[in-house]
Amino acid sequence: xxxxxxxxxxxxxxxxxxxxxxxxxxxxxxxxxxxxxxxxxxxxxxxxxxxxxxxxxxxxxxxxxxxxxxxxxxxxxxxxxxxxxxxxxxxxxxxxxxxxxxxxxxxxxxxxxxxxxxxxxxxxxxxxxxxxxxxxxxxxxxxxxxxxxxxxxxxxxxxxxxxxxxxxxxxxxxxxxxxxxxxxxxx
Numbered sequence: 001x002x003x004x005x006x007x008x009x010x011x012x013x014x015x016x017x018x019x020x021x022x023x024x025x026x027x028x029x030x031x032x033x034x035x036x037x038x039x040x041x042x043x044x045x046x047x048x049x050x051x052x053x054x055x056x057x058x059x060x061x062x063x064x065x066x067x068x069x070x071x072x073x074x075x076x077x078x079x080x081x082x083x084x085x086x087x088x089x090x091x092x093x094x095x096x097x098x099x100x101x102x103x104x105x106x107x108x109x110x111x112x113x114x115x116x117x118x119x120x121x122x123x124x125x126x127x128x129x130x131x132x133x134x135x136x137x138x139x140x141x142x143x144x145x146x147x148x149x150x151x152x153x154x155x156x157x158x159x160x161x162x163x164x165x166x167x168x169x170x171x172x173x174x175x176x177x178x179x180x181x182x183x184x185x186x187x
Contacts, residue, residue: 001050009047009055012062019066037061056081086125087118090132093144097136107131 001009013034017023022033035045041061043054050058094104108117108128117128136144 001047001055005050005055006047009050009058012059012066016062016065019068052085053081082122083118083125086122086129090117090125090129093129093133093136096144096147097139099132099136099139104128104132107135 014023016037017030020033022030025033038045038047038058041054041057043050043058047058090104093099094101104117108120111124111128111131117125120128133144140147
């Protein structure tokens, strides 16, 4: 799990403990209940062995408990999460290499995709992701997964102005308040 997933994992677990009334239990019982929740969600006993699919299963199960649905059913399909990740990866690689969305469509057409490339089956989508990743890495000159995300800075005219960014005017007490403070009068 990534560091953000780890933080979210424990946030979800704390919310489940509050919802179920387990927050007052000893640590050993809390861990036993957490491991039982892992097993119920179809995940490995330790969260350190979680893949993205395991994390999504755990997250779905926790959200169902928090929402009050204790039936144990899975609301999301794992294939949808895999599809979402592959589409994100394709778009991210293309963005880092400066490739346009039209370029992705052209590569998909070369791979015999006639419709929307985001609607492909998982195997074809993975093939497209690997193709875009290889071409983007070749263009950048390094693995695109190691290229940091850049956040474009807004021009100064469009930047949001905050009160604290402005120079504050000096505080000048009025003569009445200064007189009252000098005489130690309460009002």
